[in-house]
Amino acid sequence: MTDTDQDLAALVPRVTRAWRSAAIVATIAAALAGCGGSGTDGAASTAVVDRAVIDSADTAVNNLAVRLGAGNHNVVPRYARFEGKTYRQWVVSFWQWVNLIDNGPFFPNPLINCTRPISVGQSGNVWYWATPSSYFHALDVPNTPQVCDQSAKVIPAGTSILLATLDTFSSTLLPPGTYTPSTAAGERAIAGRFADRIQDLFVIIDNVPVTEISAYRVATGQFNFSAALRWVFGLPEHIYGTGTAAADGYYLILKPLPTGSHTIHYGGRFHYLPGDFGPGAPPPDYVVDITLLITVGP
Structure with a gap:
């Protein structure tokens, strides 16, 4: 669909x-x-x-x-329009936002780790949350659970969060490698192939599980983006500028949460297959287990 x-x-x-x-x-x-x-x-x-x-x-x-996800009262239904956009349009907006973030020495790009304050670079009624990407960490062993404590930065009341859980990104602008296609069709195919490897996905908001997670998979078409001068995917080759890309994975738009402290626990795994990274045996499963702590203001 x-x-x-x-x-x-x-x-x-x-x-x-x-x-x-x-x-x-x-x-x-x-x-x-x-x-x-x-x-x-x-x-x-x-x-x-x-x-x-x-x-x-x-x-x-x-x-x-x-x-349709209507039972998940904290989550915008998958096929609803929210703030005038579809889920697919919000996912494109997320990737355009995250690729434009400079991977600087003080605040690393959120695809590297979750130490960057959630409030930095945010605006409007929808904020973005990025999960550290398997692109950088697929060979890290073991994969340990992470606590991303963002509770010191207050999220304004009435703000929604686009939660990017396990997802993939492919672009012709990437350095040569497994994720680098040469055509728009290749961008979609590579993003889709690695999104197909996602298993055991879960999201729990304040101890309440979100059901029917598989319904929240979103695959974009090709879109344009601008890469920061110190583009997170372009180092150490120092690639930046404009490019095209496609993304695929699982995204939830959280409705504004009540004032106070909240815990969002989510995760899953990438189960790689032979050939995913070239000849030889695939790497071990890349496991994601994130506990995100946030505070919503009055």
Whole structure:
């Protein structure tokens, strides 16, 4: 399924009305079929049919709501538009933002580690959170859980967070290597191949698990971006400038959280296959286990 301009979450109440209408029609049909029959027994039978059909419709609608992510009240549904953009457009915006961040000596790019204050370089009603990338750490053994304590920097009330969990990025601007394609189709194929390696994904917000994580996979088309002078992917070759890219992975847009302290625990693994990094055996699984601590202001 691809992004559309329609908020599929808004489809649920319409489906509910349609299925309930179908239930009423079925009930009337049952009543007409029973005319001239068994008096009060016929009325009771009609009521049973009505309740059973409506219950069945409600169950189907509830299942649809879960599939669309509507049960995750802290997360924007996958196919909803938020602040005028689709998920895919927000993911493109995230990668344009993170590639423009200089990988300086005081504040490293957030794709390197999580020491950069979450407030630096943020603006507007949606802030971005980047997970240290497997591009830089795939050969690190062992992969240890990380606590990213950002609680000292207060996030303004009413601010949403685009949470980039496990994801991949491919660009023709990258230095020569496994991630470097030569065409737009190659950018999408490489990003998709490594996103296919993601397993065991989980997200827990304040001890409440997010369900149906697989529904939050987002693959972009080709997009343009500008790379910082000390581009995080361009060192030590000192590559920078403008380029094209594609991204793929799992992204959640968190609705504004209440005032106070919050814990977002998420992770998963990249399970690499032979040939992913050239000849020879693949590296061990790259495991991600992040505990993000944040504070939302009044």
